[in-house]
Amino acid sequence: GEPLYLDVKSVFYGREWQPLIVGGRCGVGGKDVLPGHIQAIYENLQLVQPKDHFTVGIVDDVTYTSLPLGEDIDTTPAGTKACKFWGLGADGTVGANKNAIKIIGDHTDMYAQAYFAYDSKKSGGLTISHLRFGHQPIKSPYLINKADFIACHNQSYVDKYNLLAGLKKGGSFLLNCSWSGAELSGKLPAALKRYLFENEINFYTLDAVGIAQQLGLGGRINMIMQSAFFKIAGIIPVEEAVGYLKEAVVKTYGHKGEKVVNMNMAAIDKGVEALVQVTVPAAWGEARDEAAATGEVPPYIRNILIPMNRQEGDKLPVSAFLPLEDGTFPLGTSAYEKRGIALNVPCWLADACMQCNKCAYVCPHAAIRPVLLTGEELGRAPQALAAKPAAGQKSLSFVIAVSPYDCTGCGNCAQVCPAKDKALVMKPLNTQLAQSGVWEYVMNLAPKTNPLTPFSVKGSQFEQPLLEFSGACAGCGETPYMKLVTQLFGDRMMVANATGCTSVFVGSPPSVPYAQNHRGHGPAWGNSLFEDNAEYGLGMFLGVKQIREKLALAITAAAALNLDGEFTRACEDWRAHRDAGEGTRARADKLVGLLEVRKGDNPLLNEIYQNRDFLIKRSHWLFGGDGWAYDIGFGGLDHVLASGEDINVLVLDTEVYSNTGGQSSKATPTAAVAKFAAGGKRTKKKDLGLMAMSYGYIYVAQIAMGADPNQTLKAIAEAEAYPGPSLIIAYAPCVSHGLKAGMGCSQWEEKRAVDSGYWTTYRYNPQLTEQGENPFKLDSPAPSMNFRDFLLGEVRYASLQKQFPETAEELFAKTERDARQRLETYRRLAGK
Ligand SMILES: Cc1ncc(C[n+]2csc(CCOP(=O)(O)OP(=O)(O)O)c2C)c(N)n1
Ligand code: SF4
Ligand code: SF4
Structure with a gap:
């Protein structure tokens, strides 16, 4: 109770x-x-x-606690209008609805209520706005389940979601689509057509995307859809609404100049004029869909992932979760989402390719990968597969495969391609769909031994990424680092993840982007809280340490049994290298193979065999953002680093709390505009690395992948191999920075950060002291780019200059001084 x-x-x-x-x-x-x-x-x-x-609210068909639901009742006062809008994250739908609420609230005596539901995907996600208006107080603290009006702002949703669920008989449906009246019948699914007919729905279409493009508004359809909404919904006379909308445009866009204002004014007029009312043909009442081809998918995908992604998860009965009652989720399920959110995706031009694999290295979503094929595999490949002879690999062919439905279209792969004539060109998604078949084909080929060392930029990309197709923003700076770590250590790593973007884009049901390899090995991952991640990860480490210590005692005893030379040697080899990462899988496999034929009913050998998963030297990681590491989780992090235990920490430094919308942290540099620092941050960025170095026994590195991919790889490899605590601080551009070049240039931005001396890369390895060397290596070259130019390339700095020019001058000078002082300190440490 x-x-x-x-x-x-x-x-x-x-x-x-x-x-x-x-x-x-x-x-x-x-x-x-x-x-x-x-x-x-x-x-x-x-x-x-x-x-x-x-x-109540669930269907408990396991312990039978749920009450039966009677007839659906409607308690909203007569005259309340309920309106629901399906939008695409960042398409302006939510902003437009906030505006609508404000207009009605400010200019009428009506009551208004709004609630905005977002999914957890950081880009290309779904938004659903729930708005109620009425002359009587609104006492409905729940989502709209009976709507008078529903709008769908994205035509691809007609097949993805049950858009009209709850639309009242005689209600209105507005669909933004490019389809003509004649095309509609072939494009709309049968269930939607039947609903329209059977419920006498007033159906309207509007080609808002086409209008926005004509007006020069790009993809911004919000004004067009909003005026259409006011015309259909009839909450206030449309002429009045248009007037208020235009006033709002002047207020919102006035500072952007007359051209922008006029474009938006025209958009409002067009939304009213171009609206088409569709006569629903009686034949739609009989519409029947052809049975959709459903490929073989695992039960979890069929029973949970697909319904949840259709926004129908709330209807799942408790029994659907029976296989998951311990809270674990199957890995690799994001591969089934195939979201298709990119406008443009990379097209590989084999002839121009240098086979450097840099495109795959930087891809945040693991949607582009190098693949090696044998002659036989090439022979039976789909026609759309292009290949070239693999450099240095006789008899193998090389392919850069792209998954068009998993790519987010950020463009970083094409941006970093170093080939003289770019070997990757961004092309519209619909021209590249045949590559999806190529992707499926190559992903299902037998795995091949990496012909290179994984600890090189090129070789690392022949390793399977065990973090793929996450919900991160297109071009996110955090994900490529995390993905790389999984390529190097994913089959034996355990991750404790602080709450933040890094936990949300990997840990939001129903899909899990952490994956497993062909042997079923992949990262074990958990998230506890924002503030206790270091302690949580330490707990994981200590638990494993205890079990392995017991295992070591058992193996010592087993070796003493002197069963046979091969077994005794394998036990001794394991004991001698039990904490070495290199070769650990082979040593464990060897011992397991020998145990399988020897264990019989020997209790000691069976005990070792039962704990065989712990024969592997685990790679322990703490992942989190700067909000966690510099601020809220710092006490715990300091404790873990000071403990001397073999734990690796990867701090994804976006210099703000990204997940919650960009609040300043102690990692935010002077002058950056962030939430809680609207006038530019006044104080200097904390030097977390320097604080950790003061212990003298912690491996510390600062990295920036786009500036120096080799240094990034070296630092991650050294940190993992270091037999004590390691701290890697990775510079990560984020949508909250407002890169003027766009997130398709996030890797380039990392390079600019280092070139200008804004960010410094270095490695501090205490082991070098024992060898009589300076433990500190400054990897950044001397600044070669103007510091101010770097700042002005990002809205978080440039906006300060616009809003507070004088303060900006003072703070820009200070932040440059801060960066130079940091660099001087590192130079001194490096003995330069
Ligand atoms: C104690 C506590 N305070 C606040 C939050 C809300 N919260 C969740 S994630 C987050 C920001 C995380 O920022 P950061 O650590 O920098 O990671 P990022 O999102 O930038 O990757 C906050 C404030 C929380 N979960 N717990
Ligand atoms: S465009 Fe972005 S998401 Fe797509 S393959 Fe290239 S780097 Fe990856
Ligand atoms: S860190 Fe920034 S870019 Fe990456 S997912 Fe979070 S908000 Fe998006």
Whole structure:
């Protein structure tokens, strides 16, 4: 029972008079509480034997706690208009709806309510806006389940979601699409057509994307859709609404100049004029879809991932989760999402390619990969596969494969391509769909031994990324580092992840982008809290350490059994190298193979065999952002670093709290504009690396992949191999920085950061001291680019100059001084 239930029960404990006390739960799993649920609770109480410990809002077909739901009831006062909008993250739908609420709230005596639901994908995600307006107070603290108006701002959604669920009979549906009246019948799914007909829906279309492009507004369709909404919904007279919308345009865009204002004014007029009311043909009432071809997919994908991605997860019964009752989720499930969110994707030009693999190295989403094929594999490959002889590999062919449906279209791969005539060209998604078949083909080929060392930029990319197709923003600076770590150590790594972007884009159900290799090995990952990640990871480390120490005792005893020379040598070899990462898989495999034929019913050998997963030297990692490492989790991080244990820390330094919208942290440099630092941050960036170096026994590095891919790789390899604590601080451009060149240039921005002396790369390896060398190596070259030019290439700095020119001058000078002072300190440490 709940605490309140227990309190009430205890009040009556031992009393003669015992009322009937019934308790239950609502809101389980964050579900809405609807009027029908409250009615069900009262109906339960009226029973002779009401169900105690009941639930509402879920279908509990495992422990049978849920109450039966009666008839759906509507308690909203007559005249309340409920409107729902399906939008694409960052397409302006949410902003437009906030504007609509403001217009109605400010200019009428109506009540208004708005709620915005976002999915956890950082780019190309879904937004659903729920708006209610009415002349009576709105007392509906739940999502719209009965709508008068539904708008869909993205035509691809017609096949992805059940858009019209809950639209009232006679309601209105507005679809933004490029389809003509004649094309609609062939494009809309049968269920949607039937709903339109059977429920006498007023159906409107509008080619907002086409209009926006004509007007020079690019993809910004919000104004067009908003005026169309006002025309259809009839909440206020459309002429008035247009007037208010235009006033808002002047307010919002006035500072951007007359041209922008005029474009948006024209967009408002067009939204009203270009609206098309579609007569729903009677034949749509009979529409039937051809049975969709459903490929073989694992039960988790069929039963959970697909319904959740269709926004129908709330309908899943408890029994759907029976295989997951311990809270673990299967790995590699993001590969089934195939979101197709890119506008343009890379097209590989084999002739121009130098086979450097840099494109794959920087891709945040692992959507581009080098593949080696044998002659036989090449022979039966799909026609669309282009290949060239693999450099240095007789009899193998080389292919750069692209997954068009997993690519986010950021363009970093094409940007970093060093070939004289670029070997990657960004082309519209619909021209590259045949590459999807190529991708499926090459991903299912037998794995090949890496012909190079994984510890080189090129060789690392012949290793399978065990972090793929995450929900990160297109061009995110954090993901490429994390992906690289999984390519080097993923089959034996354990990750404790602080809350932040790095946990959200990998850990939001239903999909998991951490994957496993052909042997079923992949990262074990967990997230506890924002503030306790270091302690959480230390716990993982200590647990494994205990088990391995016990295992070492058992193996010592097993070696002493003197069963045979081969077995004894394998035990001794394991003991001698038990904490060495290199060769650990081979040593463990060897011992497991020998145990399998020798263990019989020997208890000691069986104990070792049962713990065989711990024979591998695990690679322990803490992942998190600067908000975690510099600020909120710093105490724990300091404790773990000071502990001397063999734990690796990767700090993805975006210099702000990215996941929550860009609040300043102690990693934010002077002058950067961030939330809580609207006038530019006044104080200097904390030097976390220098603080860690003061211990003298912690491996510390600062890296920037786009500036020096080799140095990044070296630092990660050295940190992992260092038999003590390691701290890597990785510079990570983020959408919150406002790169003027765009997130397709996030790797280039890292280079500019180092070239200008804004960010410094170095490695501090305490082991070098033992060898009589200076442990500190300054890897950054002397600054060769103007510092101010770097700052002005990012809105977080440039906006300060626009808004507060004088302060900007002072703070820009200070932040440059801060950076130069840091560099001087590093130079001194390097003995330069
Ligand atoms: C104690 C606590 N405070 C606040 C939050 C909300 N929160 C979640 S993620 C996050 C920001 C994380 O920023 P950072 O560590 O820099 O990682 P990033 O998102 O930049 O990768 C915050 C404030 C929380 N989860 N827990
Ligand atoms: S465009 Fe971006 S997401 Fe797509 S393959 Fe290139 S780097 Fe990866
Ligand atoms: S760190 Fe920035 S770019 Fe990366 S996912 Fe988070 S918000 Fe997006």
